[in-house]
Amino acid sequence: NAGVTQTPKFRVLKTGQSMTLLCAQDMNHEYMYWYRQDPGMGLRLIHYSVGEGTTAKGEVPDGYNVSRLKKQNFLLGLESAAPSQTSVYFCASSYVAGSAQETQYFGPGTRLLVL
Amino acid sequence: QKEVEQDPGPLSVPEGAIVSLNCTYSNSAFQYFMWYRQYSRKGPELLMYTYSSGNKEDGRFTAQVDKSSKYISLFIRDSQPSDSATYLCAMSAGNYGGATNKLIFGTGTLLAVQP
Numbered sequence: 001n002a003g004v005t006q007t008p009k010f011r012v013l014k015t016g017q018s019m020t021l022l023c024a025q026d027m028n029h030e031y032m033y034w035y036r037q038d039p040g041m042g043l044r045l046i047h048y049s050v051g052e053g054t055t056a057k058g059e060v061p062d063g064y065n066v067s068r069l070k071k072q073n074f075l076l077g078l079e080s081a082a083p084s085q086t087s088v089y090f091c092a093s094s095y096v097a098g099s100a101q102e103t104q105y106f107g108p109g110t111r112l113l114v115l
Numbered sequence: 116q117k118e119v120e121q122d123p124g125p126l127s128v129p130e131g132a133i134v135s136l137n138c139t140y141s142n143s144a145f146q147y148f149m150w151y152r153q154y155s156r157k158g159p160e161l162l163m164y165t166y167s168s169g170n171k172e173d174g175r176f177t178a179q180v181d182k183s184s185k186y187i188s189l190f191i192r193d194s195q196p197s198d199s200a201t202y203l204c205a206m207s208a209g210n211y212g213g214a215t216n217k218l219i220f221g222t223g224t225l226l227a228v229q230p
Contacts, residue, residue, distance in 0.1 A: 004158075040123070040222060041222065042119075042121075042203070042220045042221055042222040042223060043159070043203070043205075043218075043220040044220075045217060045218075048217075058217070090158055090159070103149075103161045103164060104161075104218060105161075106151075106158035106159045106160065107158050108157060108158045109156075109157070109158050
């Protein structure tokens with residue numbers, strides 16, 4: 001049971017380049033999330049998904065797109081990278097039962113540097 | 116004003132000390148409260164989870180929630196060098212209308228326990 005995995009671990013991009021970050025979970029969780037973490041800003045939600053085939057915007061969605069074609073995978077895309085997108089990106093997943101809050105489990109993160 | 120405020124530290128204590136970490140919040144709808152621990156260059160991991168007001172104890176860790184004051188705390192007894200990490204508080208209003216339980220995070224407090 002690997003939990004939540006993210007690829008790649010580290011990437012350097014030039015301004016204007018595109019890339020896709022992959023998140024995979026093997027816990028059969030319904031909900032998946034993408035966050036970015038910046039110094040002094042904490043974790044901010046970019047996009048999330050409440051199930052296969054669904055996506056929704058979070059707090060800071062501009063410049064990012066996502067897809068959830070399979071339940072276990074959640075992809076985050078940067079179409080045209082900008083230096084402001086330099087950050088550490090975390091994926092998380094949770095299983096929501098009824099109306100109870102469920103724990104979010106985080107991946108190890110992807111460090112992205114945009115030059 | 117941020118919805119969740121957390122002193123960023125750093126907080127440095129000697130081994131064996133009692134550590135108190137705190138967060139304040141402004142949204143009275145929050146009813147689920149969590150503490151995550153994040154080691155350097157790792158993803159956050161859930162440490163404590165509390166619903167509504169009250170105390171919860173788990174080994175050396177105690178979480179307290181005071182909804183009347185909109186104030187939550189994490190106490191660490193007999194602190195160890197292995198407790199050195201960033202501690203993030205997080206909270207949500209819970210599931211509503213089928214929408215996801217969006218977690219709002221504090222910015223994190225960096226704790227260093229000196230041997």
